[in-house]
Amino acid sequence: MLELPFDKIVDKIVADSKLSKAEVIGLIEKKKDELQGLVSDEGAAFIVANEKGISFIPSKSEDFTQIQDIAGGLKSVNLVGRIITTYPIREFESKGRKGAVASFLIGDASGVVRVVIWNELTRLISEKKISIGDTIKILNAYSRINNDLVEVHLSNRSRLSLNPEGVSVPELGAFPQSNGSASNQGGGEVVLGTITYVFPQVRFFDVCGECNRGFKEGACTTHGVVAPKKSMVVSVNLDTGLLVYRCIFFGDVAASLFASSVDKLFADFESDSSLQVHMDSLRKAVMGRIVRASGRIQTNSYTNTEEIVVRSLDLHPNPVEIGLALAREVAA
Known part of the structure; x- marks a missing residue:
């Protein structure tokens, strides 16, 4: 089955039919109504394209596709x-x-x-x-x-x-210029990869409500005795296709991995009578996702292996921009 994002189908119809985008969207909505909602947006768009004689498959064996x-x-x-x-x-x-x-x-x-x-x-x-x-x-x-x-x-x-x-x-x-970058940013390592494993241990702990630093003997070394707030840490394996990095996420960055907040996750973990079931559900939702992580590399003194402490996380990276940036970096 041909798989193409809805926006690309619409753009192709607009380019080949000379209709406006609004007109094309109108035809697609009309087709969905005719079929009483039995087709997806993409399916209705393909039907409209077919009715207009627009093909998404090269017509000649030696035609090259961009x-x-x-x-x-x-x-x-x-x-x-x-x-x-x-x-x-x-x-x-x-x-x-x-x-x-x-x-x-x-x-x-x-x-x-x-x-x-x-x-x-x-x-x-x-x-x-x-x-x-x-x-x-x-x-x-x-x-x-x-x-x-x-x-x-x-x-x-x-x-x-x-x-x-x-x-x-x-x-x-x-290659065309883009706003993306696959190189070091701010002295940190930037990696694109697939999350292949989420370590089962998720730890919550108190940090200073002013500077997010950990407490020592119940107080912040900078701000003294202040109201604490919750933070968390979680680790994953990120497979880049060349190397597998262990990546460590803290605080809000860790929570964003699960599309949530630290406070909500902590409350869920506190109230959930079956913590393991809850964690398994979160891990299943995350594994297999392609992400871009930016952070600093450090050596784990216990395992003597390199790991990345992630400072920022892109859950929806643009692979084309990253690939083009990599091409320019290789050519430099």
């Missing part, structure tokens, strides 16, 4: 781009058979997408046959949605060629 226009669910995707970065190979076993998977990030003038390769094709990375900056042409791939992001996957019938003649792709440093 990265920003790739939707999930396409069975034949042709694209060209420049390799921004590669990720390590991961081996796995499924139903008694061993396999391998790897991926790399490519960009064109419109955006960035992750390309996933399987088994024999992973030799492209293990044997270093592809390099950052190479131009790549991909034919007959397919697309899917993974963690709310579009990915391009290569199958046995897919074909690719490196640095083909007659293909024009912007140099790494010439």
Whole structure:
């Protein structure tokens, strides 16, 4: 099934039909009324597009799709781009058979997408046959949605060629500018990754109501005896595709991970007769999310491993902006 955000469907109809956005929205609402609410906004929009003769699938086998226009669910995707970065190979076993998977990030003038390769094709990375900056042409791939992001996957019938003649792709440093950044900000580390594990221990404690620092012997070392307020700490594993970081969240940043506040979470934990059930529910809601965390790296004196103390958290990162920023950083 073709998967495309509602706004992109509307923009495509506006561009190809010459109707105004308001007119297109009106047609979609009318179609939903005709079908008595039995279709989603996206479904009604696709019906309107079809009635207008608008296709979201390239009509010719050699037509190339711009990265920003790739939707999930396409069975034949042709694209060209420049390799921004590669990720390590991961081996796995499924139903008694061993396999391998790897991926790399490519960009064109419109955006960035992750390309996933399987088994024999992973030799492209293990044997270093592809390099950052190479131009790549991909034919007959397919697309899917993974963690709310579009990915391009290569199958046995897919074909690719490196640095083909007659293909024009912007140099790494010439990708479109954006407001995002994947580099260090304010001296801190910025990482984009998937939350793969939430540690079960969530601890609440008192801090100074004036400066948020911890109490020592019942008082703040700066403000003395003041009214305390609650804070909290929670840790997660964040998988960037290259490394897995342990990230530690404190206070409001920790609470924002669960789309809540410290006071509400503390009250819930205090009143919940089954604390473990409540925590399991929160962990389930968080695991698998893609986030961008910014903070400082420190070495855990107990485990002697690096961890990130997170100062700010973006729960809805823009992967295109981050990918383009990474491309410019690589080219610098």
